[in-house]
Amino acid sequence: MIIGQVELQPRMGDPISGLDAAYTARFEAGAQLYNTSLIAEDGLGPIFNKQSCANCHNNPVGGHGSQTVIRFGMEDKEEGFIELEEYGGSLLQVSGIDLACAEELPPMANIVANRLTIGMLGFGLVEAIPDADLLALESSGPGVSGRANIVALLEDPTTTRVGRFGWKSQLATILSFSGDAAREEMGMTNRLVPTENDPNGILPPAISECDTVPDPEDGPDAEGFHFIDRVTDFQRFLAAPPQTPRSGMRGEQLFNQVGCAQCHNASFTTSNDPSLEPFLRNQVIRPYSNFLLHNMGLASDFIAQAGAGQYEMRTPPLWGLRTRRPMWHDGRISEGTFADLINDAIAEHNALLSEGVASAQAYDALSAEDKADVIAFLGSLGRAEFDMNGDESVDLFDLPSVTGCFNGDGTDQYDADSPCAVADIDQDGDVDETDAAWFAQALGVPFDTSDCDGDGVLDIVAIASGNASDGDGDGVPDACSVCPGDFDGDGAVTFPDLVRVLSAWGVCAACPEDLDDNGVVGFSDLVLILSVWGGC
Numbered sequence: 001m002i003i004g005q006v007e008l009q010p011r012m013g014d015p016i017s018g019l020d021a022a023y024t025a026r027f028e029a030g031a032q033l034y035n036t037s038l039i040a041e042d043g044l045g046p047i048f049n050k051q052s053c054a055n056c057h058n059n060p061v062g063g064h065g066s067q068t069v070i071r072f073g074m075e076d077k078e079e080g081f082i083e084l085e086e087y088g089g090s091l092l093q094v095s096g097i098d099l100a101c102a103e104e105l106p107p108m109a110n111i112v113a114n115r116l117t118i119g120m121l122g123f124g125l126v127e128a129i130p131d132a133d134l135l136a137l138e139s140s141g142p143g144v145s146g147r148a149n150i151v152a153l154l155e156d157p158t159t160t161r162v163g164r165f166g167w168k169s170q171l172a173t174i175l176s177f178s179g180d181a182a183r184e185e186m187g188m189t190n191r192l193v194p195t196e197n198d199p200n201g202i203l204p205p206a207i208s209e210c211d212t213v214p215d216p217e218d219g220p221d222a223e224g225f226h227f228i229d230r231v232t233d234f235q236r237f238l239a240a241p242p243q244t245p246r247s248g249m250r251g252e253q254l255f256n257q258v259g260c261a262q263c264h265n266a267s268f269t270t271s272n273d274p275s276l277e278p279f280l281r282n283q284v285i286r287p288y289s290n291f292l293l294h295n296m297g298l299a300s301d302f303i304a305q306a307g308a309g310q311y312e313m314r315t316p317p318l319w320g321l322r323t324r325r326p327m328w329h330d331g332r333i334s335e336g337t338f339a340d341l342i343n344d345a346i347a348e349h350n351a352l353l354s355e356g357v358a359s360a361q362a363y364d365a366l367s368a369e370d371k372a373d374v375i376a377f378l379g380s381l382g383r384a385e386f387d388m389n390g391d392e393s394v395d396l397f398d399l400p401s402v403t404g405c406f407n408g409d410g411t412d413q414y415d416a417d418s419p420c421a422v423a424d425i426d427q428d429g430d431v432d433e434t435d436a437a438w439f440a441q442a443l444g445v446p447f448d449t450s451d452c453d454g455d456g457v458l459d460i461v462a463i464a465s466g467n468a469s470d471g472d473g474d475g476v477p478d479a480c481s482v483c484p485g486d487f488d489g490d491g492a493v494t495f496p497d498l499v500r501v502l503s504a505w506g507v508c509a510a511c512p513e514d515l516d517d518n519g520v521v522g523f524s525d526l527v528l529i530l531s532v533w534g535g536c
Contacts, residue, residue, distance in 0.1 A: 018279030043217025122240030126159025134423030146292030251377025297353025
């Protein structure tokens with residue numbers, strides 16, 4: 001729903017705005033399979049890491065996870081990095097449906113690295129970024145020099161695109177990502193990757209002793225969709241994480257000033273290709289990434305993969321950063337507050353031979369106040385509108401802060417760095433009735449049942465705007481409470497409640513003792529409390 005010219009941002013894990021009933025059904029069908037734990041009869045194994053997609057990508061479902069997988073290879077003085085494909089490299093599958101086929105780390109593997117599972121939020125929008133826009137960000141020479149990884153599509157090996165998914169930008173489309181992950185992470189062969197990943201080089205017919213399901217294991221359902229098609233739909237239709245405030249924070253200016261935006265490019269506009277669905281077409285997105293490969297020096301994972309060198313890593317998008325635990329490609333940054341995590345992650349960019357050295361040092365030279373502003377900006381990436389207390393949910397606990405920020409006469413002007421900017425959805429400098437109406441929407445208040453006194457104003461709007469009191473914080477005006485005047489909540493209006501009224505006597509705007517909401521606690525309120533005296 002749109003109020004004025006503003007639309008509430010989807011929450012983390014929600015579908016993208018604009019899905020019709022048919023696309024919503026596809027999103028939900030994909031979500032169901034994304035959460036389904038496979039068994040051997042479904043095609044799981046013979047070796048695998050997890051039984052479902054959601055086991056790894058779960059913060060929220062489809063978002064970043066806290067799981068790591070293991071990559072390995074061999075560094076040879078003459079040949080350089082060798083993936084050891086004949087030994088099941090470079091991904092180690094740590095589980096198996098049969099111990100006889102369990103994979104082990106080859107003894108010659110002298111490079112072993114952890115990889116943190118990435119998030120899929122906004123995947124369809126990232127896929128829709130034109131290749132030309134990514135190629136335009138390439139640069140070479142000293143300092144920062146991003147490089148696009150041009151990769152073939154698994155669904156059409158004769159076609160290449162700029163890679164953008166995975167820590168090495170090794171995949172260019174969501175369908176390629178789904179087909180690769182189904183086989184690599186769960187052992188489900190499919191039409192894109194139709195043969196098993198043989199553990200430790202065990203070749204057929206020995207593999208058939210562990211896996212008796214014919215390949216490819218992913219077949220069509222009653223509607224003709226395969227597993228990889230369904231989970232592709234889910235990932236493709238996931239909304240981008242919210243950003244609150246949407247723009248204008250001083251910390252973003254400092255983020256750009258120290259050079260972070262050279263790699264963490266703020267925004268793109270998706271393609272206007274008519275073959276794209278309308279909700280993916282011509283959309284402005286803010287992923288804070290260029291999706292290119294950069295030399296991270298000794299801060300890399302030393303694994304060469306799909307055209308990416310040992311020291312090259314994709315610039316990870318920062319949207320949704322607020323909820324990301326742990327951080328860095330191998331999850332090495334996991335302890336402390338959000339500020340601690342950010343400071344540690346930036347410090348990692350200062351590694352020997354890393355392209356991020358100059359930016360890391362420029363950040364380190366900032367004042368404590370400036371660093372706090374940068375961290376506050378990064379904390380806006382993934383924050384839901386009206387999440388006033390920062391607990392990653394929007395509920396009645398946020399109501400007092402929204403009410404405190406309400407200034408419908410516009411006398412106070414909130415900038416993007418004000419705590420009240422989280423409730424100023426249209427960023428017009430104040431929190432007013434329009435924002436209060438959005439707060440009701442964010443809470444999920446049903447519009448046809450939330451006007452208890454029938455005055456044409458939503459209860460939550462009346463409370464947030466200060467036009468109705470809500471002493472017990474239940475989101476219902478006190479005037480509509482079953483027992484108005486029961487301030488201590490003991491189920492009866494008695495002497496302690498009367499004392500509350502007398503103690504608040506006089507001008508008292510928006511206080512719960514003002515039972516008739518006229519801005520004054522007086523004789524009329526005394527009459528009201530006496531009229532309901534006793535149990536209620």
